[in-house]
Amino acid sequence: MAAIGLENIRHAYGPDPKRPADYALKSVHHTFEDGGAYALLGPSGCGKTTLLNIMSGLVTPSSGRLLFDGRDVTGLSTEARNIAQVFQFPVVYDTMTVYDNLAFPLRNRRLPEAEVDRRVRETLALIDLEDRAHRKAHGLTADQKQKISLGRGLVRNDVAAILFDEPLTVIDPHMKWLLRSQLKLLHKRFGHTMVYVTHDQTEALTFADTVVVMYEGEIVQIGTPDELFARPKHTFVGYFIGSPGMNVLPVALDGARARIGAAEIALPGAPGPVEGRIELGIRPEFVRVGREGLPVAVSKVEDVGRHKVVRATLEGRPIAALIGEDEDVPAEPRVRFEPAGINLYVDAWRVELGS
Amino acid sequence: MEKSWNNRAWFMVLPVLVLVAFSAVVPLMTVVNYSVQDTFGNNEFFWAGTEWFEELLASDRFWEAMGRNLVFSLVILAIEVPLGIFIALNMPRKGIGVSVCLVLMALPLLVPWNVVGTIWQVFGRVDIGLLGHTLEAIGIDYNYVSDPIDAWITVVLMDVWHWTSLVVLLCYAGLVSIPDAYYQAARIDGASRWAVFRYIQLPKMNRVLLIAVLLRFMDSFMIYTEPFVVTGGGPGNSTTFLSIDLVKMAVGQFDLGPAAAMSLVYFLIILLLSWVFYTVMTNRGVER
Known part of the structure; x- marks a missing residue:
C-alpha cells in the first residue's frame, strides 16, 4: 500500500504536441493518500483513464514524475510497481479454473506453492467464489x-494500490449495488489505496471518500461529495454533479446584488473586484417556487418520484427547481433563491463572497 | 398461425435433388458400378465382385502411396501450423504494415495450383532455376529430378510456401479479436511472454486453429496438381501420392475396375477422417 504522488504529469498521445489541446492531460498535480478511497469522475474523454493507466504504468507520461511513497516509479514497469487494476470489461483467463x-x-512471481494455496483460499472467501474454485472461468457471469x-x-x-477503470459498466444494475458495497467493505477491512474511474456520479459519490473531478485533461475540483455538491469550484462540476445539474445564469454585478435582465437577486455577500464573464450558480434544490420572488414562466413539471422537477424560464434563461412530491406550482409562479445555495463564478471558476 | 401439412411441398426440393443426383450421386454410382466389374474394352463388362477391393487392400503399391500421403500431411502440418502461428504473432496490429502484410500473405493463396507447381518446377531446376542453380553454385548437391529426398524437400517447401498463409490469416483473425485489456491485465499480473501466449493468445486461436488443421489436413491428403507438375510422382515412386497413383491407374493404364475401387476406398478414408475431425471439434464446443 502506498501514497501515489503525481508531479506535474502531462501526457499527449500524438507525437510533438504544441497546443494545450494536444494534451490528453494538462499538468496534473495531486497526491492520492495512502489508504484513501478515491473516485476519478468526469465525462468520456476527460483523461481519467489516461491518468489511471499512467499510475499503473500501462502508459508512460510525456512529462512529469510519478511517486509511490516518495519513490520515483515513473520509469518502472507495471509489474515492478505492483499495482492491481480492474478493467471495464472483465478479464479472465478462460482456459484456467477460478x-x-x-x-x-x-x-x-514464483511464490512457493503452499503460500499460493493459502492466499488463493483467503481471496476466494473474500470474493465469495469458494464453491466455484475448480470450475473453468469461462462460463461465469459478468x-x-x-x-x-x-x-x-x-x-x-x-x-501498492488497486485501480478500477469503470468496472461496473457491464454489470447488471442489481449486482452493481452489491459489488459496490462489497468493495467498500474490502476497503474498510484492508485499507488499500483505491482509485476508481467512472463517469457515473452515483458510483463516484457512494464509493469514494474523496472525489476528483476531471474536465478536459485537468483536475477541476477535489473534495468530499458534500463539498462538490455545496460549493462546486467550477461551473462544470456544478452541472455534472447533481440531477438535474446546477442552474448557471449569466448576471451583471452591482455590489452585493446580481442582476439578470430586469430581475435582481440579493447575494449573501459582495465579491471583491472582479473582471470577466460573471455567472450565478444555484442548485435546483435551493430554488424555492412560490408566490414571491422573481416571476418565471413554467414550461414543464416532471414527476421523478420522490420530488418534482420544475422547468421554467427566468428572464429568457432556462432554470430548474425541485419541489416536494405533494407541492404544486401556483398560478403566476415566482422563484426565490436561498442565499446559502448561491455561488458566484468568474470565467467559470468560483469566487468567494465576502459577507 | 396454424401449420398446414402438404406433401406436395416436397416438389419444391426436386430441383436440388436433380442437381445433386447428376453432379454427385450418378457419377458416384458409376464408380461403384466400375469397381465391381472387369472390362477389356468394347463396352463389354464382366462381374468381378470384390476382387478389385481385395487386390487393392492387399497391394503394397496402395499402402505405400497411403503411407507417403500420411507422412506428407503430418510433415506439412508440423511445419505450417507452428510457422503460421509464429508469423501471425509477429504481424503488426495497426498501421500501414497491416495491409502490406495481409496482401503479401494472401498472394500465394491467389496463385492457381498448377501455376504454383510450374513456379517451383522452374525455381528448382539446376540449369536455369534460381534455387536449384544457386544451390549448385554454392556446392550443395541438389536435384529434385533424380534424388527422392530432394524431391520431397521441394514438394514440402512448395506446400509450405503455398499454404502457410492460410494458417497465418486464420490465426491473425483470432489474434486481433483479443481486446487490449487482456494484454494490460497480463502485464499487471506479471505474466511472461510465454504465459501470454499460452493463456491468452492460444485459447483465442483455438477454434480457428482447429479449422486450419482440418482444412490443411484434408487438402494435403488430396494433393495432386503440384507434385504432378513438379515431379510427376517421381523419381521412381517417391512422390507418388494416392491421387497421383489413382490417375496413373485410371488414365495411364486404363484399369477402370481397380481405379474405381481405389477411388471408393480413398473417398471413404477422407469421409472417415472428416467425420473424426468434425466430431472432435463439435465435442470441444460442447465441453466449453
Whole structure:
C-alpha cells in the first residue's frame, strides 16, 4: 500500500504536441493518500483513464514524475510497481479454473506453492467464489468474472494500490449495488489505496471518500461529495454533479446584488473586484417556487418520484427547481433563491463572497 | 398461425435433388458400378465382385502411396501450423504494415495450383532455376529430378510456401479479436511472454486453429496438381501420392475396375477422417 504522488504529469498521445489541446492531460498535480478511497469522475474523454493507466504504468507520461511513497516509479514497469487494476470489461483467463486465475499473478512471481494455496483460499472467501474454485472461468457471469479480476489484485496482499477503470459498466444494475458495497467493505477491512474511474456520479459519490473531478485533461475540483455538491469550484462540476445539474445564469454585478435582465437577486455577500464573464450558480434544490420572488414562466413539471422537477424560464434563461412530491406550482409562479445555495463564478471558476 | 401439412411441398426440393443426383450421386454410382466389374474394352463388362477391393487392400503399391500421403500431411502440418502461428504473432496490429502484410500473405493463396507447381518446377531446376542453380553454385548437391529426398524437400517447401498463409490469416483473425485489456491485465499480473501466449493468445486461436488443421489436413491428403507438375510422382515412386497413383491407374493404364475401387476406398478414408475431425471439434464446443 502506498501514497501515489503525481508531479506535474502531462501526457499527449500524438507525437510533438504544441497546443494545450494536444494534451490528453494538462499538468496534473495531486497526491492520492495512502489508504484513501478515491473516485476519478468526469465525462468520456476527460483523461481519467489516461491518468489511471499512467499510475499503473500501462502508459508512460510525456512529462512529469510519478511517486509511490516518495519513490520515483515513473520509469518502472507495471509489474515492478505492483499495482492491481480492474478493467471495464472483465478479464479472465478462460482456459484456467477460478483457482488458477487467482494463483496466476502469484505463480508468475514464483511464490512457493503452499503460500499460493493459502492466499488463493483467503481471496476466494473474500470474493465469495469458494464453491466455484475448480470450475473453468469461462462460463461465469459478468459480475463473477469481474470479481475474479479484482481477486487477482487482492491475492497479492502487498499491492501498492488497486485501480478500477469503470468496472461496473457491464454489470447488471442489481449486482452493481452489491459489488459496490462489497468493495467498500474490502476497503474498510484492508485499507488499500483505491482509485476508481467512472463517469457515473452515483458510483463516484457512494464509493469514494474523496472525489476528483476531471474536465478536459485537468483536475477541476477535489473534495468530499458534500463539498462538490455545496460549493462546486467550477461551473462544470456544478452541472455534472447533481440531477438535474446546477442552474448557471449569466448576471451583471452591482455590489452585493446580481442582476439578470430586469430581475435582481440579493447575494449573501459582495465579491471583491472582479473582471470577466460573471455567472450565478444555484442548485435546483435551493430554488424555492412560490408566490414571491422573481416571476418565471413554467414550461414543464416532471414527476421523478420522490420530488418534482420544475422547468421554467427566468428572464429568457432556462432554470430548474425541485419541489416536494405533494407541492404544486401556483398560478403566476415566482422563484426565490436561498442565499446559502448561491455561488458566484468568474470565467467559470468560483469566487468567494465576502459577507 | 396454424401449420398446414402438404406433401406436395416436397416438389419444391426436386430441383436440388436433380442437381445433386447428376453432379454427385450418378457419377458416384458409376464408380461403384466400375469397381465391381472387369472390362477389356468394347463396352463389354464382366462381374468381378470384390476382387478389385481385395487386390487393392492387399497391394503394397496402395499402402505405400497411403503411407507417403500420411507422412506428407503430418510433415506439412508440423511445419505450417507452428510457422503460421509464429508469423501471425509477429504481424503488426495497426498501421500501414497491416495491409502490406495481409496482401503479401494472401498472394500465394491467389496463385492457381498448377501455376504454383510450374513456379517451383522452374525455381528448382539446376540449369536455369534460381534455387536449384544457386544451390549448385554454392556446392550443395541438389536435384529434385533424380534424388527422392530432394524431391520431397521441394514438394514440402512448395506446400509450405503455398499454404502457410492460410494458417497465418486464420490465426491473425483470432489474434486481433483479443481486446487490449487482456494484454494490460497480463502485464499487471506479471505474466511472461510465454504465459501470454499460452493463456491468452492460444485459447483465442483455438477454434480457428482447429479449422486450419482440418482444412490443411484434408487438402494435403488430396494433393495432386503440384507434385504432378513438379515431379510427376517421381523419381521412381517417391512422390507418388494416392491421387497421383489413382490417375496413373485410371488414365495411364486404363484399369477402370481397380481405379474405381481405389477411388471408393480413398473417398471413404477422407469421409472417415472428416467425420473424426468434425466430431472432435463439435465435442470441444460442447465441453466449453
